[in-house]
Amino acid sequence: MMNLLKIGLRNLRRQKRRSLLTLSLITLGVLSVLLFIGIAGSFKNMMIGQITDSSIGHLQIHKKGYVESIDNNPLDLNFTLEELKMIEEKILQIPQIESFTKRIRFGGMLSNFNATSSIRINGIDPLLELKTMPLLKSKIKEEAVLIPGEIWIPEITAKGLDLKEGDTVVLIANNKDGSVNGKQFLISSLVSNLGGTGSRDAYIHFEDAMELLRIEKTQMSEFSLRLTDFKHLASIEKQLKNLLKSLPGNQQFLEIHTWDQLVGFGNIAKMIDLMSLFIKIIMIAIVLISIMNVMTMAVYERIREIGTISAIGATPKKILSLFLAEGFLIGILGTFSGLILGAGLIKIIKILEIPFNFGKMKGILLLPEIGGNDILSVSLIVVFVSILASFIPALKASKMEPVEALRHV
Numbered sequence: 001m002m003n004l005l006k007i008g009l010r011n012l013r014r015q016k017r018r019s020l021l022t023l024s025l026i027t028l029g030v031l032s033v034l035l036f037i038g039i040a041g042s043f044k045n046m047m048i049g050q051i052t053d054s055s056i057g058h059l060q061i062h063k064k065g066y067v068e069s070i071d072n073n074p075l076d077l078n079f080t081l082e083e084l085k086m087i088e089e090k091i092l093q094i095p096q097i098e099s100f101t102k103r104i105r106f107g108g109m110l111s112n113f114n115a116t117s118s119i120r121i122n123g124i125d126p127l128l129e130l131k132t133m134p135l136l137k138s139k140i141k142e143e144a145v146l147i148p149g150e151i152w153i154p155e156i157t158a159k160g161l162d163l164k165e166g167d168t169v170v171l172i173a174n175n176k177d178g179s180v181n182g183k184q185f186l187i188s189s190l191v192s193n194l195g196g197t198g199s200r201d202a203y204i205h206f207e208d209a210m211e212l213l214r215i216e217k218t219q220m221s222e223f224s225l226r227l228t229d230f231k232h233l234a235s236i237e238k239q240l241k242n243l244l245k246s247l248p249g250n251q252q253f254l255e256i257h258t259w260d261q262l263v264g265f266g267n268i269a270k271m272i273d274l275m276s277l278f279i280k281i282i283m284i285a286i287v288l289i290s291i292m293n294v295m296t297m298a299v300y301e302r303i304r305e306i307g308t309i310s311a312i313g314a315t316p317k318k319i320l321s322l323f324l325a326e327g328f329l330i331g332i333l334g335t336f337s338g339l340i341l342g343a344g345l346i347k348i349i350k351i352l353e354i355p356f357n358f359g360k361m362k363g364i365l366l367l368p369e370i371g372g373n374d375i376l377s378v379s380l381i382v383v384f385v386s387i388l389a390s391f392i393p394a395l396k397a398s399k400m401e402p403v404e405a406l407r408h409v
Helices: 002-014 016-056 067-072 081-091 126-132 155-160 206-212 230-244 265-301 303-311 316-352 372-398 402-407
Strands: 059-063 097-111 116-124 150-154 168-174 180-191 201-205 222-227 254-258 354-358 361-366
Touching: 016 222, 016 265, 016 316, 016 361, 016 372, 059 230, 081 097, 081 222, 081 230, 097 126, 097 206, 116 126, 116 155, 116 168, 116 206, 126 201, 126 222, 150 155, 150 168, 155 180, 180 201, 180 206, 201 206, 222 230, 230 254, 265 303, 265 316, 265 372, 303 316, 316 372
Parallel strands: 116 201, 150 180
Antiparallel strands: 059 222, 059 254, 097 116, 097 168, 097 222, 150 201, 168 180, 354 361
8 A cells, every 4th residue: 555655656746737736726625615614614603602692592492372473572471480480490400501591571662751662671580691691791881780670771772762871761561461551760781782683672670570560470481591512402402392391281382492493693504504515515626627637637648657567467456546546645635735724824813813893793703713523524525536536537547458558659
């Protein structure tokens, strides 16, 4: 095997320009794919993190039909206190769930005494909310603590009503039986640039929500869960579903949704993955065409040489192996140089910490990363395609008759 590789390397060095051109194309292809995967993956993970870590969470549990009618914020689909306790007991049985928060969500009108605006309100336990949504801390005033009588409102709403921290507002809402109630609040913080569906959400203490809605026993609209490892989302969702099946009447009243089922960005994430696949296909085409061209030319230039080694006893299998070794070497060398350059360029981009804006989110840092699976898959694809591209010219060379090959001019 080592002799084959030595001969293959020697043959590549005989046509330095052609070999270098092919290596350059493969290197460029590998570099481009790694760079695209790194940047696209970084962008996707960053956007998912912005959404899941600030307002949505990784998983949510609702009563059946709640998500379909979420725009109406239906109070008749809230969990009762007994249901909350049963669901919490099941959630706590899964150690991979890092934390969870409960919310009661409803619609209302926010008034500054001169104008009003519709708004969606989240009644929360602030300690649980900030633990489950770690990015929410960066969206509110530093050291802000939500206590009864206070409200956090989105910046866009504050701008429309000319409100600021420290102002007093009135929140008006319809309770379950249709009657109207109002309560005065102090704005203790503005909320900036929440991703997903939470960009227009206000926050009040769940005790205030119970009072405003005239609910005597605690009720909640949803559970939002944060996992210790986002990669295990599918398996934990399945595990949670199996646990919740044991609850009385589960098939009638419970639904579990992953983050991508609740926000539109899930489709964008899938599109990014699809684009990564297309880029890999383009890379395969570049490698295939480049190596087939080089190996075909190598066969035609060395027909007399093939005839000579056949005449002195080289078997067709030996000749086939010689050309496959050349293709293998081109693939290995191109992959290695592409990986080195790609890793170096990605490292430089991470050091530079290039900021960019996406929608209303400002100053987001571009921090590309390449996982071991991506490196392995790209490397194996390039090497496999290199050998495959060499096979047809190599097969043709191995089937040449020595006499005909020696006659070739």
